[in-house]
Amino acid sequence: MVATDLTQRSEAPFARAISLAHQLGGEIIVAHVVAPGSRSDRDIVERKMADLIDRQSAGAGVPIAAKVLQGSVPSALAEAAQQCGCDLIVTGIARYNSMGDHILGTAVDHLVRHSKLPVLIVKNTPGRNYDHLLVATDLSNCSRHALVYAAEMFADPRIDLVHVYHVAYKPVLSSKLVAIDVQAEAEEELQAFIDDPTIPADVRSRVNAKAVRGDLTEVIDQRMRADDIDLLVLGTHGRSGLVHAMIGSRAAELLSWVPSDVLMIRESS
Structure with a gap:
């Protein structure tokens, strides 16, 4: 499962997930979390996620699905990844100037302490497999x-x-x-x-x-x-x-x- 905030910062984790899917086999679920009850936001997010998948997955050759979640970012990601039978949660880094930047900091701390799955924090655009x-x-x-x-x-x-x-x-x-x-x-x-x-x-x-x-x-x-x-x-x-x-x-x-x-x-x- 790849966590995305639908910005450029999510491109490196997405690219690494595609690389890992090729290397290890498997499918990718791209997940974004919205606030509970945000119906209008959900519609916008679904369109943005479809565009992101189309843009990032061109020629990827691996199955990719989208999932819009609601609730606390770390809790929703950990729970959904477990329910979907994922092997790994892939996420990225974030800036520090927005309350919406949940991926780095307390959310990562929450994920690594409470998720039963390994968490991969991607900081670099993949140019090769891990060596x-x-x-x-x-x-x-x-x-x-x-x-x-x-x-x-x-x-x-x-x-x-x-x-x-x-x-x-x-x-x-x-x-x-x-x-x-x-x-x-x-x-x-x-x-x-x-x-x-x-x-x-x-x-x-x-x-x-x-x-x-x-x-x-x-x-x-x-x-x-x-x-x-x-x-x-x-x-x-x-x-x-x-x-x-x-x-x-x-x-x-x-x-x-x-x-x-x-x-x-x-x-x-």
């Missing part, structure tokens, strides 16, 4: 599930797995020894995470795993810009999970600086 994934892990079952889910969804890309750890304050004389010990422990824990039998051997063989000391957001930013990452994968589970620990209610802030698309996966996905 290089970065999966951030806190060594939880939730992030292990996100790793396996993304690897099985995208069978070809390179996968970097990063675990960011911290060194607690210690006296200066012992700081170097402490750092070495913590590094060794973090690497052992990461290897145990990778060796877990729930990770298939073919997925394990594709993963380049690394434990890195530092601040989570800074490390992710550095890795993404240095390694030409085109998809960041994060695991989330309701009010726990890496996304909540990492950003909490700051989804808009995170998505404002991450240069790539972002795939957020709940453990129940």
